[in-house]
Amino acid sequence: MRRQLLSLAALAAMTALPASAGEVGVLLDKQVGKAQAASFGTGQKYDAVSPTGFAIRGGFDIVDLKVAALQLNATWHNKTTGDLTYGGTKYGELENQYWAVGAMVNWKLLVNVGAGVEYRSESLTFRPTAGASTDSTLGRPWARVNVGFSIPTPIVSPFFTLEVAAPLTKKDTTATYKDLSEALAPQVQIGIYGGIRF
Numbered sequence: 001m002r003r004q005l006l007s008l009a010a011l012a013a014m015t016a017l018p019a020s021a022g023e024v025g026v027l028l029d030k031q032v033g034k035a036q037a038a039s040f041g042t043g044q045k046y047d048a049v050s051p052t053g054f055a056i057r058g059g060f061d062i063v064d065l066k067v068a069a070l071q072l073n074a075t076w077h078n079k080t081t082g083d084l085t086y087g088g089t090k091y092g093e094l095e096n097q098y099w100a101v102g103a104m105v106n107w108k109l110l111v112n113v114g115a116g117v118e119y120r121s122e123s124l125t126f127r128p129t130a131g132a133s134t135d136s137t138l139g140r141p142w143a144r145v146n147v148g149f150s151i152p153t154p155i156v157s158p159f160f161t162l163e164v165a166a167p168l169t170k171k172d173t174t175a176t177y178k179d180l181s182e183a184l185a186p187q188v189q190i191g192i193y194g195g196i197r198f
Contacts, residue, residue, distance in 0.1 A: 021061040023071075025195020027163065028054050031080065031096070031186035039174045049082035049094045049184050057193070059104070068107045075100040075118070084128070084184070092128035094184055104144065112161065114146045117168070126181035134177035138185055141168045146193060160194040 033049040059073030079097040083090050102118025122138040148161025166188050173179045 021064055021069075022059060023159070023195055023197040024056075024058045025159070025193055026054060026056055027075070027077075027191045027193045028052075029163075029189050029191025031082075032188045032190070033082070033094075033184050034187050036172075036174055036180060036183045038180050040176065044091065045086045046091065046180075046184060047085050049084065049186075051080035051082035051096070053078050053080035055191075057195070061106075066108070068105060071104045071106060071116075073102055073104060073116075073118070075102075079123075084126075090129065092126065094181060095125040095127065096122055096185060098122040100142070102142075102144070108150075112146075112148050112150055112159065114144070114161070116144050118142050118144060120167075122185060124181045124185055126177050126184075128177075134181060136178045136181055138171070138182050142166065142189075143168055148193075150197060156196040156198045158194070158196055160192065163189075163191050163193045165189040 030050060030052045035046060035048045037043055037045040055075050055077035057073055057075040059071045061069040061071050063070040077098045077100075079095055081093050081095050084092040084094055098120045100118040100120040102116055104114050104116025106112060106114040118141070120140060120142050122140070124136050124138055126134040142165050144163060144165040146161040146163040148159060150157045150159035167186075170187065171179065171182045171185075174183050
């Protein structure tokens with residue numbers, strides 16, 4: 001019930017904003033993690049997990065100076081699954097899904113350039129081939145930059161950008177399965193983001 005009320009409140013807030021100051025888009029991305037070794041049990045090593053996925057993002061400009069705009073945005077990313085391997089042998093899977101809220105400054109020059117920060121809540125599941133799964137939630141700030149172009153049209157402007165994001169904090173502790181899943185979480189995200197501005 002609480003989640004439904006929150007969704008209705010967010011929808012009401014978005015409909016109250018002027019329709020001439022926003023964007024919706026889809027991000028197609030590759031997330032890249034870091035190789036790790038468990039500091040418990042047999043000290044199993046794991047290669048970096050690098051799944052691909054997609055996200056849906058919406059944003060509204062709260063300040064628009066024509067040359068630059070300050071935007072608030074929200075993102076939902078689908079669940080991705082990457083194999084936990086070492087030396088070609090599969091030892092399990094790591095699932096990751098996130099939602100994010102943030103702010104970004106977009107410069108509207110010959111080439112569009114954006115830079116911002118967001119808070120991501122990442123739901124992780126460490127699923128070994130033998131044994132029980134471990135779920136955890138990792139909250140951390142990320143920095144995002146993108147470069148691209150838009151096509152001005154009378155009603156909406158399609159846009160395409162290359163986007164790179166990285167967390168501002170990292171965890172390298174691997175003392176438990178929970179710690180290990182957080183250490184294996186993405187360390188960089190590279191993608192193509194496109195949509196329409198209205």
